[in-house]
Amino acid sequence: MTHEQPPEELTRRVLRIIAETQRKDPAQVTIDSSFEELGIDSMDGVNIVFALENEFDINVPDEEVKSIRSVRDMVEGVRTLVEQKNLQGDTPSDPAPAAS
Amino acid sequence: MRRVVVTGIGVICGVGNNREEFQKSLQEGRCGVGPITNTECLDLRFRNGSEVRGYDQNDHFTPKEADMIDRFAQFAVVAAREAVEQSGIEWTDDLRENSAIVTGSCVGGQATENQGFWDVYKMGKTRVHPMTIPKTMANAGASAISLEYGITGPAFTLATACSSSAHAIGQAFMMVRSGMCDVALTGGSEAPFSYGILKAWEAMRVVSPTVCRPFSRDRNGMVLGEGGAMMVLESLDHALARGARPLAEIAGFGMSSDAHHITQPSAEGAAKAVRMALKDGHIAPEQIGYVNAHGTGTTVNDITETRALHLAFGVHAKQLAISSTKAMHGHTLGAAGAIESAAAILALSSGILPPTIHFNECDPECDLDYIPNCPRTADIEYAISNSFAFGGLNAVLAWRRF
Numbered sequence: 001m002t003h004e005q006p007p008e009e010l011t012r013r014v015l016r017i018i019a020e021t022q023r024k025d026p027a028q029v030t031i032d033s034s035f036e037e038l039g040i041d042s043m044d045g046v047n048i049v050f051a052l053e054n055e056f057d058i059n060v061p062d063e064e065v066k067s068i069r070s071v072r073d074m075v076e077g078v079r080t081l082v083e084q085k086n087l088q089g090d091t092p093s094d095p096a097p098a099a100s
Numbered sequence: 101m102r103r104v105v106v107t108g109i110g111v112i113c114g115v116g117n118n119r120e121e122f123q124k125s126l127q128e129g130r131c132g133v134g135p136i137t138n139t140e141c142l143d144l145r146f147r148n149g150s151e152v153r154g155y156d157q158n159d160h161f162t163p164k165e166a167d168m169i170d171r172f173a174q175f176a177v178v179a180a181r182e183a184v185e186q187s188g189i190e191w192t193d194d195l196r197e198n199s200a201i202v203t204g205s206c207v208g209g210q211a212t213e214n215q216g217f218w219d220v221y222k223m224g225k226t227r228v229h230p231m232t233i234p235k236t237m238a239n240a241g242a243s244a245i246s247l248e249y250g251i252t253g254p255a256f257t258l259a260t261a262c263s264s265s266a267h268a269i270g271q272a273f274m275m276v277r278s279g280m281c282d283v284a285l286t287g288g289s290e291a292p293f294s295y296g297i298l299k300a301w302e303a304m305r306v307v308s309p310t311v312c313r314p315f316s317r318d319r320n321g322m323v324l325g326e327g328g329a330m331m332v333l334e335s336l337d338h339a340l341a342r343g344a345r346p347l348a349e350i351a352g353f354g355m356s357s358d359a360h361h362i363t364q365p366s367a368e369g370a371a372k373a374v375r376m377a378l379k380d381g382h383i384a385p386e387q388i389g390y391v392n393a394h395g396t397g398t399t400v401n402d403i404t405e406t407r408a409l410h411l412a413f414g415v416h417a418k419q420l421a422i423s424s425t426k427a428m429h430g431h432t433l434g435a436a437g438a439i440e441s442a443a444a445i446l447a448l449s450s451g452i453l454p455p456t457i458h459f460n461e462c463d464p465e466c467d468l469d470y471i472p473n474c475p476r477t478a479d480i481e482y483a484i485s486n487s488f489a490f491g492g493l494n495a496v497l498a499w500r501r502f
Contacts, residue, residue: 061145062309066399
């Protein structure tokens with residue numbers, strides 16, 4: 001995981017994840033695409049955020065997800081969380097659940 | 101077609117380990133939501149659920165029996181015993197042959213399955229407990245009840261996510277109404293608190309980190325709950341012939357599927373199920389006084405359900421007293437339709453409508469009367485209980501005071 005990521009690279013990765021998750025031709029997905037154009041509904045949005053969390057090793061709070069309205073929101077949101085992560089260093093890995 | 105009545109109700113859930121406690125809690129607007137203790141929450145973004153408190157399986161089952169039955173199925177048996185006891189039914193060989201069992205469950209014995217998979221996937225064990233399959237199967241509750249009473253008539257389980265036990269009660273209703281059976285034990289149960297399934301709910305981003313505030317503008321999601329409710333249904337003639345006192349009549353049942361989206365609800369689909377329940381029971385919209393709403397406390401459900409009530413009831417929608425008791429006992433998934441039907445029946449018979457607790461502020465898109473925070477006295481003849489499941493499967497039961 002690089003700590004100094006060129007913005008274009010991050011944007012490209014987010015667009016790729018959106019295209020992959022939505023099973024779309026990557027050429028169709030641009031930073032200016034609206035969710036409507038891409039046919040993204042709220043469940044799709046949750047699925048994309050799940051893929052972004054895995055791709056960037058970040059955690060997106062529920063409240064943030066509710067406020068995402070566009071591809072650009074997603075890119076900016078990921079950028080902010082990646083920057084926060086880089087400032088704090090690597091987040092500890094998830095604790096293992098105990099059998100109950 | 102025969103009239104069908106309820107002669108016994110049993111409930112166990114986060115606001116009461118029996119029918120009386122449940123009714124008292126509903127009438128007091130008591131919240132049964134708190135930190136989940138049945139399983140470790142670890143990294144979960146939510147901590148709260150509505151658990152059955154102080155439940156000791158040894159109070160209800162021998163150790164050998166308890167080993168054979170998952171918590172969710174135990175709840176079905178415990179509720180069925182209470183319902184049967186209240187009904188006063190005495191089992192004869194003939195009645196055992198002519199009785200049905202129809203239960204609903206969404207996730208079955210999740211905790212048992214979780215434990216078995218944990219052992220092999222994580223702990224490196226090479227074998228899973230041999231009771232894992234029979235404890236996990238969704239029909240374990242129905243089977244345990246049939247063993248309990250020796251009932252040999254039709255017995256099965258329906259799984260329609262959050263509508264499961266509403267569909268189950270509706271199915272049992274149709275079987276008794278048609279004359280296929282004289283008596284049916286029906287309802288549902290759920291015990292969804294295990295780490296894996298809670299992670300799956302977390303991923304959907306519909307669970308509140310705090311409490312469930314149905315129809316309130318500041319609502320932020322559902323809270324999961326566990327429990328069960330069972331009822332004894334029988335034909336009116338059968339009940340009267342044995343001197344039983346009916347608690348309520350099932351007046352009508354309506355079902356529909358949205359054919360719209362796998363998780364997003366549809367107002368038209370829900371409204372259709374409401375209309376069909378009224379039509380089935382020959383009930384005019386103006387006769388319905390109380391609605392026990394699906395009311396999950398998610399942004400989308402509560403708006404859509406409000407729209408559905410407008411569509412189905414027209415101008416009468418504004419006159420309806422509506423509440424979501426999920427704010428108290430949580431969303432019990434496959435048990436929800438049964439627990440909330442019990443709440444509707446107890447509201448009709450007692451004349452006290454349970455409130456929607458944790459209601460803070462009006463939402464312009466939820467513009468009906470949700471009985472905010474305080475219970476209400478009302479003399480009502482008909483109520484409906486709404487269940488609208490993921491997958492777009494809707495079930496609405498209409499109840500009549502007896």
